[in-house]
Amino acid sequence: MASTTQQIQTPPGRRFRPRSTGRAGDRIFLGLSRGSGILLLVIMASIAVFLSYRAAIAISKDEGNFLTTFDWNPAGDPPVFGIAVLLFGTVVSSVIAMVIAVPVAVGIALFISHYAPRKLAGAIAYVIDLLAAVPSIVYGIWGALVLVPYLEGLNLWLDQFFGWTYVFEKTEIGVARSLFTVGILLAVMILPIVTSVSREVFLQVPRMNEEAALALGATRWEVIRLSVLPFGRSGVISASMLGLGRALGETMAVATVLSPNFLISLHVLNPGGGTFAQNIAAKFGEADAFGRDALIASGLVLFVLTLLVNGAARLIIARRKEYSGANA
Amino acid sequence: MAKRIDVSGLSAYYGSHKAIDDISMTVEPRSVTAFIGPSGCGKSTFLRTLNRMHEVTPGGRVEGKVLLDDENLYGAGVDPVAVRRTVGMVFQRPNPFPTMSIFDNVAAGLRLNGSYRKSALNDIVEKSLRGANLWNEVKDRLNKPGSGLSGGQQQRLCIARAIAVEPDVLLMDEPCSALDPISTLAIEDLVGELKERFTIVIVTHNMQQAARVSDRTAFFNLAAVGKPGKLIEIDETERIFSNPSVQATEDYISGRFG
Numbered sequence: 001m002a003s004t005t006q007q008i009q010t011p012p013g014r015r016f017r018p019r020s021t022g023r024a025g026d027r028i029f030l031g032l033s034r035g036s037g038i039l040l041l042v043i044m045a046s047i048a049v050f051l052s053y054r055a056a057i058a059i060s061k062d063e064g065n066f067l068t069t070f071d072w073n074p075a076g077d078p079p080v081f082g083i084a085v086l087l088f089g090t091v092v093s094s095v096i097a098m099v100i101a102v103p104v105a106v107g108i109a110l111f112i113s114h115y116a117p118r119k120l121a122g123a124i125a126y127v128i129d130l131l132a133a134v135p136s137i138v139y140g141i142w143g144a145l146v147l148v149p150y151l152e153g154l155n156l157w158l159d160q161f162f163g164w165t166y167v168f169e170k171t172e173i174g175v176a177r178s179l180f181t182v183g184i185l186l187a188v189m190i191l192p193i194v195t196s197v198s199r200e201v202f203l204q205v206p207r208m209n210e211e212a213a214l215a216l217g218a219t220r221w222e223v224i225r226l227s228v229l230p231f232g233r234s235g236v237i238s239a240s241m242l243g244l245g246r247a248l249g250e251t252m253a254v255a256t257v258l259s260p261n262f263l264i265s266l267h268v269l270n271p272g273g274g275t276f277a278q279n280i281a282a283k284f285g286e287a288d289a290f291g292r293d294a295l296i297a298s299g300l301v302l303f304v305l306t307l308l309v310n311g312a313a314r315l316i317i318a319r320r321k322e323y324s325g326a327n328a
Numbered sequence: 329m330a331k332r333i334d335v336s337g338l339s340a341y342y343g344s345h346k347a348i349d350d351i352s353m354t355v356e357p358r359s360v361t362a363f364i365g366p367s368g369c370g371k372s373t374f375l376r377t378l379n380r381m382h383e384v385t386p387g388g389r390v391e392g393k394v395l396l397d398d399e400n401l402y403g404a405g406v407d408p409v410a411v412r413r414t415v416g417m418v419f420q421r422p423n424p425f426p427t428m429s430i431f432d433n434v435a436a437g438l439r440l441n442g443s444y445r446k447s448a449l450n451d452i453v454e455k456s457l458r459g460a461n462l463w464n465e466v467k468d469r470l471n472k473p474g475s476g477l478s479g480g481q482q483q484r485l486c487i488a489r490a491i492a493v494e495p496d497v498l499l500m501d502e503p504c505s506a507l508d509p510i511s512t513l514a515i516e517d518l519v520g521e522l523k524e525r526f527t528i529v530i531v532t533h534n535m536q537q538a539a540r541v542s543d544r545t546a547f548f549n550l551a552a553v554g555k556p557g558k559l560i561e562i563d564e565t566e567r568i569f570s571n572p573s574v575q576a577t578e579d580y581i582s583g584r585f586g
């Protein structure tokens with residue numbers, strides 16, 4: 001096939017214009033790429049249809065309210081299960097993780113990109129990237145063995161001095177297998193990804209943007225405030241969304257650390273609560289077919305939640321497009 | 329406010345590469361001094377030593393003295409940040425803060441220097457924009473982003489930003505090279521007005537521009553590629569363009585090399 005195509009000669013005096021049709025290689029490649037694209041869409045659509053169908057069956061047989069029930073008992077008679085506790089636990093632990101991780105990650109990223117000497121910056125960046133490669137079960141084991149006992153002291157301290165905030169009031173005795181601990185663990189887990197994406201963005205700030213601030217007599221911090229952070233803003237939002245996506249869906253680490261129950265409590269230091277992914281991991285093995293359908297339904301809610309969060313992030317970025325560095 | 333610049337024995341390095349060698353000159357207050365010379369001869373480098381911007385480049389290093397009315401910018405204990413607040417700079421490519429409104433762009437330097445009452449800030453921003461001949465074009469959209477202006481308008485916005493803090497000296501590195509002839513003329517006129525208040529140094533590749541706007545002209549050259557750039561001569565612009573004392577200057581101006 002190569003030999004036939006190579007025989008096409010350029011007419012003298014005219015430039016040879018490549019054409020995308022009529023040549024065997026192009027046609028085969030076009031067919032392959034189009035075919036695999038369509039195949040992918042078909043597979044994804046059928047997965048979505050299958051999952052939605054199973055979820056719909058489960059929800060239709062739910063004797064409780066799927067959205068507001070504080071229980072997960074699809075095997076009971078009548079079956080009663082709902083996602084309220086899971087939704088709450090997922091959101092709360094992820095919010096805690098974001099509140100801790102994003103500022104720290106931005107700080108580390110700024111340190112690497114704008115403060116540290118080049119060698120040190122490289123070393124730190126390397127270690128951070130390594131942390132991203134640690135499997136989540138390892139984080140889970142670390143969380144259970146190190147973080148949980150270690151945090152008991154912090155919990156007492158928080159309870160004593162910040163108990164009046166209600167959120168940090170610890171009303172139940174027990175080890176720190178709480179949403180708060182999960183949040184901290186998730187923060188540690190998403191820190192590397194948020195840091196490295198933010199660092200990349202900060203390193204891309206055009207030199208002339210920073211010099212604009214420098215020439216006005218800006219200190220290093222003022223350069224960051226005037227030039228680096230505004231330029232990096234949308235990148236940091238994207239980085240945070242990547243981290244949030246991981247936090248929302250994290251399974252093994254949460255399942256290893258949390259001692260789940262089906263109560264909603266804003267006392268985040270109390271042991272208990274649950275998340276979508278943790279609940280699925282904990283129950284899927286022993287569930288019967290109907291129980292699995294119920295878990296699938298909860299998984300779909302997690303999927304929708306992730307979609308909504310991503311959509312919101314896109315909106316935030318798009319709303320400030322006019323002010324973004326892109327059209328400078 | 330405008331101050332005299334007195335440079336003596338100034339050399340600048342990028343790492344081990346010496347970019348300019350042993351430059352001495354005096355720049356009079358309330359005048360425009362143009363720097364001309366072939367590409368790579370160190371005009372930008374020299375300009376950036378005058379507000380201590382050279383040292384922000386990795387490996388950037390300076391030897392020698394720059395006196396601003398008797399105060400050595402490179403003296404011990406002089407804060408480069410403070411120097412940059414009194415020696416303003418306009419760059420080759422317009423670089424307004426892209427995420428800031430026009431108003432905030434002009435106010436940025438003032439806000440760094442201290443806090444102003446809202447009305448005082450409004451007055452200074454308007455005065456600076458008028459000073460940069462931009463006020464009429466932007467007065468109805470001060471809250472729109474600065475990056476939405478045309479290139480020439482952006483450059484005048486940068487000039488407004490630089491003069492808002494009332495610097496002693498204004499350095500301009502090829503401020504018109506990215507602009508069309510009309511915007512260029514607008515900025516040249518502006519330079520003529522600004523020299524009433526500031527000491528101005530302008531780098532340009534455009535001989536007519538140097539002849540039009542400047543009172544004195546400095547010609548830089550380098551012996552060979554990789555050699556440091558040197559100041560060949562500095563004199564009244566009229567003399568440089570009619571009867572320079574060095575043959576190389578005449579060759580360069582008449583287009584015989586460079």
Ligand SMILES: Nc1ncnc2c1ncn2[C@@H]1O[C@H](COP(=O)(O)OP(=O)(O)OP(=O)(O)O)[C@@H](O)[C@H]1O
Nearest residue numbers: 342345347366367368369370371372373374385554
């Ligand atoms: N960031 C840098 N790192 C290393 N060397 C540099 C750097 N910037 C400039 N140089 C070198 O310093 C010398 C002078 O450069 P400079 O930019 O000052 O020239 P110029 O006269 O402004 O040229 P042009 O007219 O093209 O703007 C050149 O040899 C250049 O290669």
Ligand SMILES: [Mg+2]
Nearest residue numbers: 371372373501
């Ligand atoms: Mg230059």
